[in-house]
Amino acid sequence: MLADRLKTLQPSPTLAMQAKAKAMRAQGIDVISFGAGEPDFDTPRHIKNAAMEAGQTKYTEVGGIPELRAAVRHKLKRDLGLEYTSDEVTVSCGAKHTLYNIVMSLVNPGDEVVIPSPFWVSYPEQVQLLGGVAVSVATSESTGFDLDPAAVRRAVTPRTKIVVLNSPGNPTGAVFSAAALKDVGELAVERGFWIVSDECYEALTYEGRHVSIASLSPEIKARTLVVNTCSKAYAMTGWRLGYAAGPKPIIKAMTDVQSQVTSNPTSIAQWAGIEALAGPQDEIAKMVGEFDRRRRFIVGALNAIPGVTSVMPKGAFYVFPNVSALFGKRWKGGILKGSSDVCAFLLDEARIATVAGIDFGSDAHIRLSYATGLETIKEGMSRMAAAVGRLEG
Numbered sequence: 001m002l003a004d005r006l007k008t009l010q011p012s013p014t015l016a017m018q019a020k021a022k023a024m025r026a027q028g029i030d031v032i033s034f035g036a037g038e039p040d041f042d043t044p045r046h047i048k049n050a051a052m053e054a055g056q057t058k059y060t061e062v063g064g065i066p067e068l069r070a071a072v073r074h075k076l077k078r079d080l081g082l083e084y085t086s087d088e089v090t091v092s093c094g095a096k097h098t099l100y101n102i103v104m105s106l107v108n109p110g111d112e113v114v115i116p117s118p119f120w121v122s123y124p125e126q127v128q129l130l131g132g133v134a135v136s137v138a139t140s141e142s143t144g145f146d147l148d149p150a151a152v153r154r155a156v157t158p159r160t161k162i163v164v165l166n167s168p169g170n171p172t173g174a175v176f177s178a179a180a181l182k183d184v185g186e187l188a189v190e191r192g193f194w195i196v197s198d199e200c201y202e203a204l205t206y207e208g209r210h211v212s213i214a215s216l217s218p219e220i221k222a223r224t225l226v227v228n229t230c231s232k233a234y235a236m237t238g239w240r241l242g243y244a245a246g247p248k249p250i251i252k253a254m255t256d257v258q259s260q261v262t263s264n265p266t267s268i269a270q271w272a273g274i275e276a277l278a279g280p281q282d283e284i285a286k287m288v289g290e291f292d293r294r295r296r297f298i299v300g301a302l303n304a305i306p307g308v309t310s311v312m313p314k315g316a317f318y319v320f321p322n323v324s325a326l327f328g329k330r331w332k333g334g335i336l337k338g339s340s341d342v343c344a345f346l347l348d349e350a351r352i353a354t355v356a357g358i359d360f361g362s363d364a365h366i367r368l369s370y371a372t373g374l375e376t377i378k379e380g381m382s383r384m385a386a387a388v389g390r391l392e393g
């Protein structure tokens, strides 16, 4: 019945885990969720007010109203020193949609898209859905999951159309070093592939400074699509507002695709987006300070659990601890053989929801989001430590 392209499609495991935790809570089970991919803060009031005050409720330009595209350009110049014209910017219904429009516009069946691993689950899925081939390239825990330019070079072939870079990254929290970004940027110029730089967690950089690969040289910028969103920095996940800046013909193609699929992003959200991107930015610093406190706590707590080790993530709001030392241990549900077993064990025995690393390309790890209150994190970590302490073998 269904189209062939659905044969490999996996529904988002992160959204599935959130739904599972929510359903358990609805049954009265006290589950602590470390599954969230969204800030637990509310959208700042001045942003919500801007949407209501504008009162714009009709169709708009497909790629976003001119005022919003101007706000995007202002933000990219202010934060990264990047200059774009308004026809080099397009706005979509969330960065996930922006990324899909890019794959639709650039990838022919059989084209290869290189994705550093561990990766955000939607990159390979979107590529495969459209007949492309996702090629994963390992990063190493010993470098904090930094981008490995030599591994990228080895993976690039004449069919490579895109290399996807995500820094700060989901699920590892890695912030790629400027040197590694430069190497891969120069490779893109040399070999003629496109770079998709997903910078959705830009604002949540705790160590060092966020570097956009597009800022490293004009030649690299000409081969790069910078992707970002209002979701994470402004706690606006539900508003669905993402954007891309890059070469005009690709931006035009993405906008044309969108014109036949969703038309414009929601008009009300666009007015909120202007205030978010161009208005006062001080709420971000408060949120970042709180995330940073939680980050330090959770990494310390994880590393104190025998059999669990975690590198210190430099950005985003995820930790990606290695739990492979628990493999082979027993609990009432059986023997732990991989990350999915560890997640099932933690949900059942500790009543904490986490996401299996295998979904992100590494079966040795699990992902925990610390976008939840510090007291909740403390309780979750003590439940995890107690449950792991009860494992046998």
Ligand SMILES: Cc1ncc(COP(=O)(O)O)c(C=O)c1O
Binding pocket: 037, 093, 094, 095, 096, 097, 120, 166, 169, 170, 198, 200, 228, 229, 230, 231, 237, 240, 241, 242
């Ligand atoms: C790495 C990464 N890119 C893109 C997105 C999509 O964000 P949105 O569609 O809410 O803009 C997410 C959301 O979880 C993400 O983690």
